[in-house]
Amino acid sequence: MFQHSRISPAALVGVAFAHAALLGLLLLAPDTTEPITPPRPQMVSLIEPEVEEPQPQPKRQPKLQPPKPVVKPLPPPPILAAKSTLAPISQPEVEAPKSTPVPKPVPEVLPPPAAEAAKSAPSASPPSTPPQPADYLANPKPPYPHLSRRLGEEGTVRLNILVNPDGSVAQLEVAKSSGYPRLDRSAIETVQSSWKFEPARQGGMPVAAWVIVPIQFTLRS
Numbered sequence: 001m002f003q004h005s006r007i008s009p010a011a012l013v014g015v016a017f018a019h020a021a022l023l024g025l026l027l028l029a030p031d032t033t034e035p036i037t038p039p040r041p042q043m044v045s046l047i048e049p050e051v052e053e054p055q056p057q058p059k060r061q062p063k064l065q066p067p068k069p070v071v072k073p074l075p076p077p078p079i080l081a082a083k084s085t086l087a088p089i090s091q092p093e094v095e096a097p098k099s100t101p102v103p104k105p106v107p108e109v110l111p112p113p114a115a116e117a118a119k120s121a122p123s124a125s126p127p128s129t130p131p132q133p134a135d136y137l138a139n140p141k142p143p144y145p146h147l148s149r150r151l152g153e154e155g156t157v158r159l160n161i162l163v164n165p166d167g168s169v170a171q172l173e174v175a176k177s178s179g180y181p182r183l184d185r186s187a188i189e190t191v192q193s194s195w196k197f198e199p200a201r202q203g204g205m206p207v208a209a210w211v212i213v214p215i216q217f218t219l220r221s
Helices: 009-028 115-120 146-151 181-194
Strands: 155-163 169-176 200-202 205-207 209-217
Touching (some): 146 181, 155 181, 169 181
Antiparallel strands (some): 155 169, 200 205
16 A cells, blocks of 8 residues: 655745746846848849950051162263274375277177077977767666656756766756656666766866766657
8 A cells, every 4th residue: 555645835835936936037037039030032133244346356467578679770881082093094196097098899799590599499289189078878767757657747857967087977966857856856866876977088088077968758668
């Protein structure tokens, strides 16, 4: 069994007095807490950086070349008057003309007769023979176009032909048409491809010459 201890009245009074003293100290103590001040708003301003303008670069000054020294022309050397060392020229004495004797007449010598000069003259060349014209040989006839036969086309074409010295055809042209292009074309193609001629001759030598050849196309042959 536990026994309850009794607290004396004097102890209770002491405890109460201690509490009262402590409370009085708390009330008398000065309030040391500082009042809380709200923070001031801070203004932030953006500062734009200053743009530095590019400074102009100094111009390059051309290098000054030192002036070339002026060469002064040398003064011409003094011209000394040359002393004349030539002796004075004496003029020749003019003699009086002497009388010349009159010459005796000399007999003239006649030239030889002109017969000898006539012998040395070249003899005249004999007269040149006239050129022999070209002639056409027994050459094949141009073919008659079938359409010209059917249509009854007839006519004579005259060809102006340049014959080479070897007898071949160098050039030809239509001197007079037959009136039908088909007949003219047949004559031209045949003469150019297969005809031969007897060339013209000059002094016995073959030469190139023109000759006119008539070619007839007729249905009665």
